[in-house]
Amino acid sequence: MTTMPPDHPADQQVPTADPRVRVLVARLRRAGCVFAEQEARILLEASAGAELEQLCARREAGEALEHLVGCVEIGGELLAVGPGCFVPRQRTLALIDAAVQEARLRRSPVMVEAYCGVAPIAALVGRRVPGVRVHATDRDERPLVHARTNLPAGAGVHHGSGLDALPAQLAGAVDLLAAVPPYVPSGQLELMPRDAREQEPETALVAGEDGLDEVRRLLREAPRWLAPGGVLLLEMHRDQVPIVLAQARDQECFDAVGHQVAGDGETAVVRVRRDAGKPGRRDAGKQRAAVPEGTAALQRVERATGIEPA
Numbered sequence: 001m002t003t004m005p006p007d008h009p010a011d012q013q014v015p016t017a018d019p020r021v022r023v024l025v026a027r028l029r030r031a032g033c034v035f036a037e038q039e040a041r042i043l044l045e046a047s048a049g050a051e052l053e054q055l056c057a058r059r060e061a062g063e064a065l066e067h068l069v070g071c072v073e074i075g076g077e078l079l080a081v082g083p084g085c086f087v088p089r090q091r092t093l094a095l096i097d098a099a100v101q102e103a104r105l106r107r108s109p110v111m112v113e114a115y116c117g118v119a120p121i122a123a124l125v126g127r128r129v130p131g132v133r134v135h136a137t138d139r140d141e142r143p144l145v146h147a148r149t150n151l152p153a154g155a156g157v158h159h160g161s162g163l164d165a166l167p168a169q170l171a172g173a174v175d176l177l178a179a180v181p182p183y184v185p186s187g188q189l190e191l192m193p194r195d196a197r198e199q200e201p202e203t204a205l206v207a208g209e210d211g212l213d214e215v216r217r218l219l220r221e222a223p224r225w226l227a228p229g230g231v232l233l234l235e236m237h238r239d240q241v242p243i244v245l246a247q248a249r250d251q252e253c254f255d256a257v258g259h260q261v262a263g264d265g266e267t268a269v270v271r272v273r274r275d276a277g278k279p280g281r282r283d284a285g286k287q288r289a290a291v292p293e294g295t296a297a298l299q300r301v302e303r304a305t306g307i308e309p310a
């Protein structure tokens with residue numbers, strides 16, 4: 001059995017004086033769990049007695065730990081997750097950090113997480129940025145149940161493909177659009193850990209031959225929704241960045257295009273900014289209040305997020 005995603009936080013030793021722990025660790029290790037000590041601790045915290053035995057047996061049979069215990073920890077926050085849902089990855093912290101910084105630079109920003117799954121980005125931005133108004137959208141109803149739990153009260157949760165389900169009044173009014181769309185090339189699904197292939201829907205992982213079908217779609221659809229000066233942040237693999245930057249540069253409505261590679265050396269965050277000179281639907285007075293004014297302010301945003309033009 002493949003166990004935790006490769007980007008799971010480092011294993012932590014737990015005291016093994018307790019014979020229950022020793023037995024649990026030995027069973028999980030025999031089942032192939034690389035992070036047996038840490039998993040034993042999480043299972044013990046989540047359950048006891050007969051329930052613990054059931055959870056351990058299901059884990060031995062290959063169910064994802066996060067699906068069993070119903071939560072995942074990311075950036076120090078606990079988020080609800082469940083069977084049939086994509087489990088947020090630690091590598092997405094790079095995009096979450098960039099999104100939090102972007103949101104903090106704006107007053108009462110409107111933030112959308114597209115392709116949201118259980119909505120880790122919108123949830124953490126919502127918890128960390130006072131005054132932000134968040135929306136999340138996905139075409140799969142299952143993760144949206146958990147997204148509603150993870151998001152702050154009053155958040156908009158929308159069911160539909162791409163950005164189709166967003167309410168019309170958000171057109172031209174989104175300051176920050178962030179997404180981790182599926183981006184695995186179809187031919188590489190077999191290379192993924194077994195947990196992911198078997199426990200997460202293929203539609204959450206794969207997007208066409210080069211993995212970029214949904215990224216391309218988002219680049220096409222984003223301009224309608226972004227406010228002038230609004231920013232689109234996208235996670236992908238480092239090797240996919242040149243294709244995406246080329247498409248973004250071909251779209252005249254974007255006036256700044258850049259990317260950063262995360263600490264793992266593999267994950268990239270692309271940042272694309274909607275031309276600030278063209279008014280959106282939002283009235284100009286409100287727009288001035290929401291977006292820092294002028295080129296200097298926009299350059300400050302770029303410095304603060306650490307995302308350089310490519």
Ligand SMILES: C[S@@+](CC[C@H](N)C(=O)[O-])C[C@H]1O[C@@H](n2cnc3c(N)ncnc32)[C@H](O)[C@@H]1O
Pocket residue numbers: 086087088089092114115116117118119120121137138139140143160161162179180181182183203204205214
């Ligand atoms: C890689 S997961 C990311 C989920 C979440 N952002 C996270 O980081 O945990 C991709 C998500 O996109 C959704 N999805 C795939 N294709 C979609 C489409 N065409 N429209 C809307 N959502 C889609 C899947 O249901 C899945 O929840």
